[in-house]
Amino acid sequence: MTEKTPAIPDDADARRAVAPVICYPTETLPRPDLDLYQRARAGAEKIAEVIVPAREAATFEVAAGQVFRITSIEGPQVGDLNLWNAADLDERFFSGKTRALHGTHVSTGARLWSSLPHLRPMATIIADTLGWYGIDGFGGSVHDVIGTRCDPYTGNLLSGAPYHHCCHSNLTRALADHLDLPLSAAERHVHDVLNVFMCTGFTRDTGQYFMKASPVRPGDYLEFFAEIDLLGALSACPGGDCSTVHSSDAAACYPMRVEVFAPQPGALGDWTPPPRNGYDGSHGR
């Protein structure tokens, strides 16, 4: 297929020079009380731990007001995170709107928002040992909400080879086992992820999604305050540190740890979970 390059208008430079505006200024977003969350976290006790095996996923439950921590333990490893309202799987993490509100990568203070029509914070990031990384010279950063998850369908399109330990399949099996559902019923609940520890961006010249070796090292962690009762699933991506390839058994992969902590009774004062979004749903009729 050949495409004709469109004619460049005389005012092309002027049009390109128009300054951008932020789509969603966040000054009016409800602010998390990070001081309260961190005070409650300081006295919290560990109540559960789950080890996610390499190239597999595992589920975990966190009650509203509790904290969960995802840790790299044996080697640099990227994790793909799904979150659901524990009582209503239709309410799930909305990667796209989280990206629109907080940017391509998230860190301390960012919130993970739920799908429409719920659109409320599901979790708030309260600690990130990779918070120092910033944006590197390639435009890369960590903990992205721009990738979707590695999946066997895209793998099939690109290589024709079936691979069953992509994050999509890992999350599907883990959710099916947790809820005792057939794989096909579980699969429809799997959604675009938060790529924990993954270092990604878009190339400046072609705008393509890129990954590079994650700066994560064993002991690094990302910690979340659960705003509502959550069911979570984390996949230890077959890409390992995502420095070379994914969707195969080629990369070195390591397990990951998820821990859940419960604050002391009363530590959160009169805090209550955020209500579902207040829009009335009438859509103008």
Ligand SMILES: [Zn+2]
């Ligand atoms: Zn993956």
